[in-house]
Amino acid sequence: xxxxxxxxxxxxxxxxxxxxxxxxSSGGREYTLQGQIIAMSADHREATIKHEEIPGFMSAxxxxxxxRDAKEYASLVPGDLVNATLVVEDADxxxxxxxxxxxxxxxxxxxxxxxxxxxxxxxxxxxxPDIALTNQDGDKINLxxxxxxxxxxxxxxxxxxxxxxxxxxxxxxxxxxxxxxARNNDLKAHLLSVxxxxxxxxxxxxxxxxxxxxxxxxxxxxxxxxxxxxxDKWAARFGVSISRAxxxxxxxxxxxxxxxxxxxxxxxRSYSGNEWTPDQVxxxxxxxxxID
Ligand SMILES: [Cu+2]
Numbered sequence: 001x002x003x004x005x006x007x008x009x010x011x012x013x014x015x016x017x018x019x020x021x022x023x024x025s026s027g028g029r030e031y032t033l034q035g036q037i038i039a040m041s042a043d044h045r046e047a048t049i050k051h052e053e054i055p056g057f058m059s060a061x062x063x064x065x066x067x068r069d070a071k072e073y074a075s076l077v078p079g080d081l082v083n084a085t086l087v088v089e090d091a092d093x094x095x096x097x098x099x100x101x102x103x104x105x106x107x108x109x110x111x112x113x114x115x116x117x118x119x120x121x122x123x124x125x126x127x128x129p130d131i132a133l134t135n136q137d138g139d140k141i142n143l144x145x146x147x148x149x150x151x152x153x154x155x156x157x158x159x160x161x162x163x164x165x166x167x168x169x170x171x172x173x174x175x176x177x178x179x180x181x182a183r184n185n186d187l188k189a190h191l192l193s194v195x196x197x198x199x200x201x202x203x204x205x206x207x208x209x210x211x212x213x214x215x216x217x218x219x220x221x222x223x224x225x226x227x228x229x230x231x232d233k234w235a236a237r238f239g240v241s242i243s244r245a246x247x248x249x250x251x252x253x254x255x256x257x258x259x260x261x262x263x264x265x266x267x268x269r270s271y272s273g274n275e276w277t278p279d280q281v282x283x284x285x286x287x288x289x290x291i292d
Contacts, residue, residue, distance in 0.1 A: 028089035031057050036104060037080045038062060044073040050107075054086065058161040059251040065095045066164075072098040079103045091171070093164050122237045128259075128267050131234045133194065133223035136207035141223060143265060149190035150289035151261040152176065152281060155231075155240050157197035157252060158209040165256060168274050169193070170213050175278040177219050188263075189285050191220040196231055196242050196254055198224045238270055262289045 035051025050062040065086070067073055072095065076082065084098040122128065130143050143151070154173065160166030173191050180189055193210075195201035201209075206222035215222065225231040228249075232242050238257045245251035258276060260269040268288045271281070 028087045028092075029057075031086045031088065033065075033082075033084045033086040033095065035082060036106075037076050037078050037082060038106065039078055040073060040076060044070040044076075047073055047076065049082070057086075057088070059248060060245065061251055062253045063162065063165075065093070067095050067098065069096075072096065076100060079106050088163060091163055091168065093162055120237075121239055122267055124267055124270065126267055127265055128261050129234070129237065130265075131225065131230070134203055134226055136203050136210055136217070136222040138203045141221070143261070146190050146192065146221075147263065147265065149188050150263060150285045151190055151192055152258065152285065153192045153194060153261060154258040155194055155196050155235050155238075155242075155254070155256070157195050157254075158201050158205060159197070159250070160252075164274055165254075169256065169258065172276070172278050172281075173220060174213050174215070176281060177214075177216060179278060179282060180219055181216065185219060187282070187285050187289075187291055189219075189282075189289075191215075193220070193222050194231065194235070195222070195224045196235065196240070197250065197252060198226050198228055198231060200250055238267075239272070260285055260288060 031054045033049070033051050033054060035049040037047050038050050039048040041047065044067075046064050046066050048062060048064045051060060053060045065084075072084075076098070080100050081102040081104055082098050083101050084095040087094055087096060128143060133141050135141050152173075154169045156166035156169045158166075170193070173193060176189075177191060180187065193206075195206060201224055203224065206224060210217075210220065210222045225234065228244070235242060235257070238259055240255060240257045242252060242254045244253075256273050258271045258281070259267060260281065262268045269284050
């Protein structure tokens, strides 16, 4: 029996499932999360949790969750099975009422995170390997399409449910676009959002999503490789890891990377996670790429 099934059974036996959301006192929505702690940060504020489906919100996945009060995670260690309340606000998400309900052996990671085919993580300063893409209008493009621009690239997918992940990248890119437009894009920068879910995110889906964000195609392009392997391999060069559940390929576990590529096509900066700000990126573009 697969560990995941065992975990799911254990959780079903131990708890009454409750997947419906309810408004919290802080105005966010609340969901019941059931899962296993895979890793814990040293300060006990962030844990990687492999969790079951949250009906009506997100599929089963493994990702990191913050708590507002480190006491919530204080006594927990990897392997612990927990129940918690996931609070989802407009721009934040965190766990509260975290309770240990058991423990189980940790599953060995199935998909290797080593880069395929002897590829290595791209060093800062190195030329970025080109990639064939299709933009939101169905046009074939590649990195050369943007050779006049300082390129700011991120990896997201349109149906990502976590406000601190892809939706935050979208929001930050919208803010960068606004700041660029306000100064007539004197930095000659261009935003490129590349989907990590080519199966669902076809050009028309990307176009509709871009429209909801007010993306101006002159400044912000959405694109797909059209092929999972192609995006997985290319994104891996920047430290993006994407894993898809075997039984549901739209169940995606991923991390975040945002890149600045200069006008010569070299990688000049790579940000991990979601801590960067639009102003920081624009300042780095100005210093590291400069005005053309
Ligand atoms: Cu996401």
